[in-house]
Amino acid sequence: MTSVGRSVTIQDVANDSGVSVATVSRALRGLPNVAPSTRERVQESAERLDYHPDPAAARLASGRSRTVAMAVPSLDSWYFTQVMAGVEAVLTAAGYDLLVFAIDSDSARRRMTQGPLVKRADGLIIVNIKLSADESAALASAGVKVVSVGAASDSFSSVRVDDERVAELAVEHLMSLGHRRIGLAGHGDDPMKFDVPLDRRSGYRNVLERAGLTVDEELERGAGFSVAGGSEAAAHLLDLDDPPTAIFAMSDETAFGVMRAVWDRGLRVPEDVSVVGVDDHEFSAVVGLTTIRQDVTEHGSVAARLLLDRFVDPAIEATKYAVPIALIERKTTSAPAVIRH
Amino acid sequence: MTSVGRSVTIQDVANDSGVSVATVSRALRGLPNVAPSTRERVQESAERLDYHPDPAAARLASGRSRTVAMAVPSLDSWYFTQVMAGVEAVLTAAGYDLLVFAIDSDSARRRMTQGPLVKRADGLIIVNIKLSADESAALASAGVKVVSVGAASDSFSSVRVDDERVAELAVEHLMSLGHRRIGLAGHGDDPMKFDVPLDRRSGYRNVLERAGLTVDEELERGAGFSVAGGSEAAAHLLDLDDPPTAIFAMSDETAFGVMRAVWDRGLRVPEDVSVVGVDDHEFSAVVGLTTIRQDVTEHGSVAARLLLDRFVDPAIEATKYAVPIALIERKTTSAPAVIRH
DNA sequence: AACAAGGCTGCAACCGCTTACAATTCTTGC
DNA sequence: GCAAGAATTGTAAGCGGTTGCAGCCTTGTT
Incomplete structure (x- = not known):
């Protein structure tokens, strides 16, 4: 039993409906030049015989x-x-x-x-x-x-998405809350060399420069788009002599890592450090992460x-x-404890 | 330019190496009954011509x-x-x-x-x-x-995994901490009708029964294996007249939803409600979720x-x-605030 | 009524590889 | 040195579709 029965081929349908295989092929694929009555008959046969064209054969021929x-x-x-x-x-x-x-x-x-x-x-x-x-x-x-x-x-x-704009939205949001020392987590040498991180860094720098702030490369920390990468980057940033009051993470996953690192130091989000990510990951709502949403x-x-x-x-x-983006404000961003100028 | 040049076929390799296509086919697929010297020559030709068999043709023939x-x-x-x-x-x-x-x-x-x-x-x-x-x-x-x-x-x-055992590990852990009123989030009518949730419920019940506790169906709340499902289930459980002091969620994603719901009520994890999940999701470490790990x-x-x-x-x-499992204790489980008996 | 133009169909040649089976070439045992 | 058997290799028939081309029928024209 359960013999691997030869499955029904286009020839079977042709025999059943009394036409040539060529006509069956044309009828079933909706090509023109097939009489409506013929097409109907062929379709009926195909359905009754439970015919499914063999993809390999179709591929080879076409x-x-x-x-x-x-x-x-x-x-x-x-x-x-x-x-x-x-x-x-x-x-x-x-x-x-x-x-x-x-x-x-x-x-x-x-x-x-x-x-x-x-x-x-x-x-x-x-x-x-x-x-x-x-x-x-x-x-x-x-x-x-x-x-x-x-x-x-x-x-x-x-x-x-417009990656520069993504970063601008995020950083502008932090600036509007009063942050002036803003860390960046996530650009960096991607093994696949793609430009998303670079564009986002440009956006980040644009906002700082437009506000007359100088870009401090110490605040830009590479990281993979991952939890681990975020943790590592944040750990570094928080250890600076003059640590940032807010961190823009290039993805929500990175942001989760950042938050983890902040918590590990006994600091609070957003009271001590504000965090904003990018994506609107499913868990962002769970932890209340402020983020730049993209579908x-x-x-x-x-x-x-x-x-x-x-x-x-x-x-x-x-x-x-370009897919639309939007700032989703939740609970990981607020004014810095001490406003610097 | 960039004309879709006819790609090299088995025939080309056969010509190049001076054998028949049948021999090429056998040589390249490592079949026996090919003289070592011939095989080598064929392989060399194939490599030089950058030959790659057409999967559709191979599929059709074989x-x-x-x-x-x-x-x-x-x-x-x-x-x-x-x-x-x-x-x-x-x-x-x-x-x-x-x-x-x-x-x-x-x-x-x-x-x-x-x-x-x-x-x-x-x-x-x-x-x-x-x-x-x-x-x-x-x-x-x-x-x-x-x-x-x-x-x-x-x-x-x-x-x-041994799903009964998964649940037993989780619930035994909660029991050992002193919990006696333990909620269950996650079993329920799955559209795909699979038995994981049922087995885990069995495990949950086993532990309670072995401890001489009666199973209270009110504490068992269906939910999809998702954040939303967890939230919904937890919301229901927490609204009970006699709410649970701990909740076993059938997946970490469910558990995240549970935690969200707990927080939304102004309660704390684990002080007010302990939570344990299953999976050891990447974010479990981030939020410190106690869970039953499976790879x-x-x-x-x-x-x-x-x-x-x-x-x-x-x-x-x-x-x-059966893939091995293990309890990973983190920070979402502790003794209940009030030990009941 | 003869003829051209379409509309439908069928014929048959592939598509590129696998694999029974036949053919050929080597080895070996005696 | 020769026949039998083993080891290689070649021949050719598919696998199940797609599609250019030719042929047959209708229709519409003049």
């Missing part, structure tokens, strides 16, 4: 895989999986498959831009990964459409949609989609 | 896709993505592709067990989803190997490994792998 790959630096981060949720929803609705890759090594990265991956997907969504010119060219010449989330690009569409799932759904559009019309121009 | 699908109730939960990280790492190392599906509707569920999915993957990893006998049979007869994470099964391998990523890697084993030896028997 050269299209109806699959898109998504490459992220790591799978265990909240941000990436939120994006993935958005991507998956749109793709599934359109009948596309989603292939997932973690790009956590050079070899994985090579796999992404060279042979293997390319033959598996029609499109690629990269998240917080910046491609080199060579890599972009390789993908383009292989016919793989790319959409970038997080990092901008000239050669393909991207969806991101991360929307990043994913927009990216998927842009890619699908590109499939139907390859000539469509690359667009830069 | 009937195997070297792809496994992973189905989760939702993609935006910490738990599922941790599992995914473990799965992806193992799969990628073995040269397998990972297809991801969110099973959030009946139609998605049907898609999983019937035609479409089955033709896309050799194996399926389901997380916190319990298959009906019909569904299992459908997959088996289609030749798809299944491994379950979270839910147990008789027909295929599963990896999970979720390991769930994924073990599941993937079991599946791969099954591919090489289909006759291998279904195993039930």
Whole structure:
């Protein structure tokens, strides 16, 4: 029993409905030049026989895989999986498959831009990964459409937030509360070299400069977009001779780490140190973190949609989609205990 | 420029190395019965030409896709993505592709067990989803190997924790601190009908009964494994005439929601209400949540490994792998303010 | 009534790889 | 030195669709 019964093929449907396999193929895929009555008959047969085209065969014959790959630096981060949720929803609705890759090594990265991956997907969504010119060219010449989330690009569409503005919103908020010595946690050398941290640092500096303050590089501390990174950065900042009264963390996860470090020193948030993050992570509401909200799932759904559009019309121009942002004030920011000037 | 150049095929390698395509195929896949010298020559050609077999063609010819699908109730939960990280790492190392599906509707569920999915993957990893006998049979007869994470099964391998024991550890810990009125947040009618919540409730009840306490169903409050669910459940429990002095939440995410609700009432954790969760989520350390630790990523890697084993030896028997657990005491549990008896 | 123009269908050639089976070449035992 | 058996390699038939091209039927024209 449970023999792996040969599954029903297009030939079976053709026999059943009395037409050729070519007509079945055309009828089922909604191509023109099929008599309505024929199409109906074929559809009825297909349904009755529970026919499902073999994706491998279709792929081989057509050269299209109806699959898109998504490459992220790591799978265990909240941000990436939120994006993935958005991507998956749109793709599934359109009948596309989603292939997932973690790009956590050079070899994985090579796999992404060279042979293997390319033959598996029609499109690629990269998240917080910046491609080199060579890599972009390789993908383009292989016919793989790319959409970038997080990092901008000239050669393909991207969806991101205005990162400078994100930082400006956060820092302006802290300035308006009276803070003048504001730490920065989160820029730094990202292994994937993408520009989000740099843009956010620019925004941070813009606000300080516009207010006539001098930028103190001592207050800028690199950190991964992670809890651990935030803790490490905050520990450093709090140990300064003249520590900041507020810290702008480049992501909520970083901010949680910052808060942890503040608490570990017996200090209070926001009485001793104000903290503001970016994302509006699910737990931000739990701990009352003030943050710059962005709809991360929307990043994913927009990216998927842009890619699908590109499939139907390859000539469509690359667009830069900016997701809206907003300051969400909660309980981790307040006026500094001692106003400095 | 950037013309989509025809990529190099097995025929090109055959020509280059002066053998037939059949020999190339055998040589490159490491099959026996290929002269060492020939194999070497073929490998050298393949490498020089940058040959990568077309997965669609291989799939069509062999009937195997070297792809496994992973189905989760939702993609935006910490738990599922941790599992995914473990799965992806193992799969990628073995040269397998990972297809991801969110099973959030009946139609998605049907898609999983019937035609479409089955033709896309050799194996399926389901997380916190319990298959009906019909569904299992459908997959088996289609030749798809299944491994379950979270839910147990008789027909295929599963990896999970001893859920009764998880709950016992948590509740025993609370009892040892002196708590006698302990709330439960998290069991309840899961849309995917899986048994983790029920088993954990059993464990919870076991401890109470062993201690000679009567089970008060009023203290058992359903909730999704989410922050919102935890808040809702805790709000209900705290409104009881005789509220619990401690709450066992079935996941850390649930526990965070519980804590939120406690704080919202102006109460303190653990002084007024002790809280213990399950998972050891990344943020548990941040907020100091006492929890029952389980290595979720390991769930994924073990599941993937079991599946791969099954591919090489289909006759291998279904195993039930239990991931170790441990109580991690932090700062959300303490003796109750008033010891009742 | 003859003819051109479409609208539908079927034919058949791939797509690139796997794998039975046949063919050829080596080894070995005697 | 020769036949049998083992080790290699080649031949060719699929796998299940897609799609360019040709052929057959209707219709509408003149």
